[in-house]
Amino acid sequence: MARPRLAPEDRRGHPTGIRLNLAEEAKIDAAASAYGLSRADYLRRRGLNHRLPSTVALAHSEALLATALLRLGVNLNQIAHHMNAGRAAPHAELDALIARINECLDQLYDPGPDGAGA
Structure with missing residues (x-):
């Protein structure tokens, strides 16, 4: 059984790119992995003030x-x-x-x- 389609306003189809240097990228990746999240999910949660899981x-x-x-x-x-x-x-x-x-x-x-x- 397929997953039901999301409503158009709930779809994540608007990519946002940012430029980082190597040190910034490493720091974000380390923080994301400490929480067990992907880089995108970590940045989304931090940017939208959503609760982060326990490390x-x-x-x-x-x-x-x-x-x-x-x-x-x-x-x-x-x-x-x-x-x-x-x-x-x-x-x-x-x-x-x-x-x-x-x-x-x-x-x-x-x-x-x-x-x-x-």
């Missing part, structure tokens, strides 16, 4: 933190199950686990240098 590196680090936090949550659930069965709480493990969870949350929600959040 590839940021998305990767957030995924790693989320995975670590999930694993810590599983450990915490096992400790809660152990305690609900009437056994004594493993205080040393629980304190260390809470400290690691707080570290992960601090990394995940660190406001960063511009205060805008991760």
